[in-house]
Amino acid sequence: MKAATLRIFLSVHTWVGLAAGMLLFIAFYAGALSVFVHELQDWERAGKPVAAATADPQALVDAVFAAHPGAAHGLYLVLPGEHGPVPQAYWFDEATGVQRRFALGDGGALEERAPRAGFVDFIYDLHFTAGLPRTFGTYLFGVVCILYGLALVSGVVLYAPVFLKDLFALRIGRNLKRMWQDAHNVVGVLSLPFHVIFAWSGAVLTIGFVLLAPFQFLVYDGKLLKLLEADFDIAPHVEPAGTPAPVLPVAELLRRGQLALPGLEVESVLFHDAGDANGTATLYGGLPQRRLNQLGGVALNAGSGELVNALGPKDYPPGMAFLRGLQALHYGNFGQAAVKWLYFVLGLAGAFLFYSGNLLWIEARRKRRQLQQPRRTRLVAALTLGVCLGSVAGISALFLADKLLPQAWLRASYFVVFFAAIGWACVRRPARAGHELLWLCAVLTALVPAAAWIGTGAPPWAGLAHGDATRLVVDAFALVLAWAYWRMARATLRRGREGDPNSIWALPAREG
Template sequence: MKIKSDVLRTYQTIHTWTGITAGLLLFIGFFAGSLTMFSNAIDDWATPPDYQLQQIRPELHNELLNQVFADYPETVKNVTISYESNSSPIYWYGSGSARGFSLDDKMWHGTLDENGQLVTELKHVNELSMLVDYLHRSAGIVGEIGHDQAGVYILGIAAFLYFIALMSGLIFLLPSLVKSFFALRKEKGANRFWLDSHNLVGIASLPFHIIIAITVVVFSFHDLFYSGLSQVYGNKPLFGGEDKHHEVRYELEDLPTLNEIHAKVAQYAPGFSILSINFRGLTGEHPSASISIVNDKSFMRGPHNDFLFMNPYTLEIDTSSVTNGNGQQGIWGAVVTTFFGLHFGSYGGELGRWLYFIMGLGGAFLFYSGNLIWLEKRRKKQSTEQSKSSHFMANLTAGVCLGCAIGIAGAFAASKWLMLGDWNINVAYMWVYYALFLTSILTAFKFGAARFSIFGFYGLAALCLMIPITSLIGFIPQTGIWLPTSASDYGVEIGSIGFAIASMLAAKKVKKRVYEGEKNSIWYCSKYTSEQPSASLA
């Protein structure tokens, strides 16, 4: 394919500057986002085995629910029945709610003892996975705009730039795509190898990146999109169905049994299993039951499950609320569900989650390597002295990218130790992450990207290794540290070891380049002195 050179240069410039502008924010989003694929496993690992109360047989849940209503009348406003084996059979919020990222949530847990009597406990909610998801959605940018984090909107703008970078990169690579797609030319120098790796990862996972870019823009600005569509639809329901909200108050004794709710769900959504049922406003004018259901062979609105909404008294189902292939969702309901499913990767079971995890890490690599390539290109255009802007970007790249990974690893490494203290663990997670993240950035600017990259990767490896080492202390009685108890727990431990090995290998490579590379590079440092390349005033 023949494209004029001036056109290619234009698209290359667009690709470079849109990537540089948004790259560091997107690195955080992708790195944290890859970990959210296993958020349930993360929460299970970070929570002591005795945190959840003993699960009971499904036929006893109705009796448990009635006892909770009798002893805790406020639960008619909001209570959840859970059928998952690693969850308390019933729980409700003592403070806070399930919406948004809250640092001071407390939850009541309930179960039945061997005599059929109600047992309850009030505990802080451990939200380690929520911290990771918060970074994924907002890149850790603090502050709020309206009812959402400011970082969500900023990341939406970054995703739009990211889409432009993808399209422009594809265009200027087209002429050489077939010839150099699988080429990794190490013999032509580090920069060529980085460029080939960057292009290979970007092209190989292009459909995934297009999906993520578009869906992030939609999620970030969905309120604006809905407002625009409402100008067309007027008062007509946007997502199908009719407005059937009637102001009728029901009596709690008229509530159907859980078995009847199960039967209705099985009839409406065959192939889906019920994970939990959340009841809200049971004595109000608009009672509802939000039912968490799962089918790994179908698109689902959540990362791990779908939702079905019904009136818990009439068992009337909101036909726009579930993806079950019966065609009752309506056009926009189906569109929204597809966006959610494609972004979360919640349609391929464990294999789908692993693929999204790998491609998420590949996306983080894409932004990190893109900045390195840009810095090397600037070096070749400059004299033997590097500009201050090049040093600034190198320090920022190393500080933000490594700082994000170090901060998350530090929160994981500290998790089981923090559970031993009597404090709000979610606030502690935030302190650990931001302390390590900001310290990494300051250290990168203090010692330079080259020197910081070496001990940054070694520090990351050490924190990752602390995760399984801490668990081994659980063999010592009376320490309060607990051992892994499930396959998902062991998966977190093994994953941390994998990250530690990768970090040590990266540190070895970086160390060789820093001490043995070209002396006019921003990645060079003398092994014996504090010599670094000088920065010109350019």
């Protein structure tokens, strides 16, 4: 390949990676944690009492329909189980454009709760919005995923000529730039299939409908979504009949659904036009089969219980199989614990990939014959440290706030730490800011076990008596990550004192 062409690919790889890298760092770090979303929800609930009266799905459905008749148009019921010990109901209020969440409180009284208010929900949101407003952040991340794909393609083109020669090369020595370059390359190449899946599935899941728009309006004359309806829903939408029909009890719907699809472990029920003769209840749940996706569904007439359609994973039409499979690949919803741990490690490795990419850009553009470095280099260094390390420290602060502060302060705790870290990185020398912010990450993360002990009143090993090791595992990994941040803080300070004096990471002799 010509040198000029390689320079174009290098420019694309560098600038696309720089533009998307910091947002992708947050997405990957938060995504690595959200792989264990159900385990973290167990950690979140530890020590918080749950009223027995809240465990009745039928009482919740009846209460929501009685208090909010408009919810009959579309109510999503989450059953007790993997998603928590109590049922919850969600309704998108079209009049206000807001999703509303309901549960039963003490004595069976209907309570409206803030949607996505828990710290695990917020970490999950960080994964695909980076803390930006939900709709805007989701669409922005769709664009970022496309840029991410460009960075992957250009990186492969650049690295392909020396792929076998340098694949396992990690030259540790005084040339720190070469060592970081080797680490960046080997992590990128070895985890390339994972990154391809994430770039592709991330774009489809966030802006898939936007990407379909040209075909919908220019090719299919507005009929494409109608043609694709069978690939999105278990049963096609039917207009209301206008004839009232009482909804069958939840228990009866579950019984009929399991008869229609034996082995289905129902996790949720979607009521559509409930109370109408054409109303439907669609049951979703796990159905173990030898498929990448293991989600099955049964659509019933909500009033008569008549079977409309039943689909197991092996019966999906091609479009639905593709979409559900892509979702399973993105979230790691297959392969049980082994895949979760693999995704966790690859998520942290991905965060390192974007962090190291920015550091390499900074190092490549420094002035080697003078102490004073260009303003743009100092700005990128400050933003890289502030955004990346600020998000790490902010997420650790979320864990502390969940156990020690009122629920209303959860999100504020993240943003206070995040923006304080960015401000600190902008006013301190990069070497000092990196050292101090890594210390902040280490301290906040190391305090997670103590905060959980104080918040629950029980030691980390208390759950072992009941066969639950979640607390112990979460606390142990918090200490491992705290140790890693402490070692990185020491290495940053040592680099500042002993490294090249004409570097943005150097400390003046009087500060060393």
